[in-house]
Amino acid sequence: MTGYHVLEGEELSRLRDPRRDFALDVLSGLSEHHKKLDSRYFYDDEGSRLFQAIMSCKDYYPTDSEREILQNHGRSIAATCSGTPLNVIDLGAGDGAKTKILLQALVELGVDCRYVPIDISEGAIGGLVETMKLDMPELDVQGLVCEYTDGLNWLSSMGDNRKNLLLFLGSNIGNFNKARARAFLRRQWTSLRDGDYALIGFDLKKDIEVLLRAYNDSDGYTAAFNQNLLRRINTELGGTFDTSKFRHYGTYDVFSGAMVSYLVSLEEQVVEIAALGRSFEFEAWEPVHTEYSYKYLERDIEDLASDTGYIIEAKYRDSRHYFVDALWRVAK
Numbered sequence: 355m356t357g358y359h360v361l362e363g364e365e366l367s368r369l370r371d372p373r374r375d376f377a378l379d380v381l382s383g384l385s386e387h388h389k390k391l392d393s394r395y396f397y398d399d400e401g402s403r404l405f406q407a408i409m410s411c412k413d414y415y416p417t418d419s420e421r422e423i424l425q426n427h428g429r430s431i432a433a434t435c436s437g438t439p440l441n442v443i444d445l446g447a448g449d450g451a452k453t454k455i456l457l458q459a460l461v462e463l464g465v466d467c468r469y470v471p472i473d474i475s476e477g478a479i480g481g482l483v484e485t486m487k488l489d490m491p492e493l494d495v496q497g498l499v500c501e502y503t504d505g506l507n508w509l510s511s512m513g514d515n516r517k518n519l520l521l522f523l524g525s526n527i528g529n530f531n532k533a534r535a536r537a538f539l540r541r542q543w544t545s546l547r548d549g550d551y552a553l554i555g556f557d558l559k560k561d562i563e564v565l566l567r568a569y570n571d572s573d574g575y576t577a578a579f580n581q582n583l584l585r586r587i588n589t590e591l592g593g594t595f596d597t598s599k600f601r602h603y604g605t606y607d608v609f610s611g612a613m614v615s616y617l618v619s620l621e622e623q624v625v626e627i628a629a630l631g632r633s634f635e636f637e638a639w640e641p642v643h644t645e646y647s648y649k650y651l652e653r654d655i656e657d658l659a660s661d662t663g664y665i666i667e668a669k670y671r672d673s674r675h676y677f678v679d680a681l682w683r684v685a686k
């Protein structure tokens with residue numbers, strides 16, 4: 355008898371309570387002097403649907419830019435990663451539409467390929483697995499609904515002999531500040547083996563007007579996407595937010611190089627959240643921070659690779675030089 359018990363595996367995951375985590379994050383975020391809500395909670399089913407609408411807006415260039423990169427260079431990326439059976443692990447996969455271009459290229463090259471999309475949105479993974487069955491029935495697809503870090507823990511524990519290609523597309527890395535991005539990429543490195551690959555989508559610094567248009571689309575989808583976070587608090591935690599009393603405001607912070615999103619209270623108001631047993635006061639014009647989207651210079655990307663243990667295999671740009679997909683090889 356050791357006198358203690360280490361909680362792990364399924365036992366540990368049974369104890370997880372996503373609703374409680376959401377409630378505690380809302381409590382801590384709205385209790386801060388500068389109120390904030392964590393962007394990871396954007397993506398319930400309605401949030402995923404709204405994000406798809408954002409991706410189809412003409413001003414939202416990241417999706418078009420990265421699609422162009424994969425259309426022009428997917429075969430070259432596939433050829434680099436070919437030669438052995440491959441796990442393609444797609445962190446924060448969303449609808450996986452761009453990933454499909456790369457998967458097609460791998461299949462055409464005859465690579466024995468298993469696709470593992472990972473996302474916290476069950477709706478996104480459910481939809482993606484269904485479309486993959488129709489579009490690429492020959493492919494082995496195993497979706498996982500979990501947080502990034504749980505996905506990386508799963509990857510560490512997998513221990514098969516396949517090479518891994520880890521995808522982190524769509525500028526998902528941009529939601530982390532530069533220090534957290536570095537830590538995350540190193541965390542990712544620890545889950546990969548020597549010679550594995552990572553393909554990471556970085557949004558580049560560019561004309562500020564282009565950025566502002568992309569994050570304040572004229573159809574209002576970005577505003578609805580942000581307000582959906584308040585609606586989610588209402589439905590899941592018994593909140594009383596009137597979403598029409600908060601406007602979305604997206605701006606560019608030149609010092610940190612990030613697009614920053616806020617919901618701004620249009621009047622003095624009090625909102626109750628039943629699950630937390632308390633209310634929160636908002637002053638007129640008080641902002642609630644919702645998201646960062648950090649932009650990169652190409653030299654930042656190179657530094658990041660070498661600082662976190664990767665060798666730069668290639669970097670692929672779109673024709674407007676708005677976006678880079680960086681292909682890195684793990685060196686251990």
Ligand SMILES: C[S@@+](CC[C@H](N)C(=O)[O-])C[C@H]1O[C@@H](n2cnc3c(N)ncnc32)[C@H](O)[C@@H]1O
Pocket residue numbers: 393394397402405445446447448449450451452472473474475478500501502503522523524525526
């Ligand atoms: C910006 S979208 C990008 C989707 C896709 N990779 C693309 O390029 O189109 C971000 C996706 O990451 C997922 N996501 C956000 N935070 C996450 C987290 N902490 N763990 C797992 N998935 C997350 C969201 O549900 C969403 O589907």
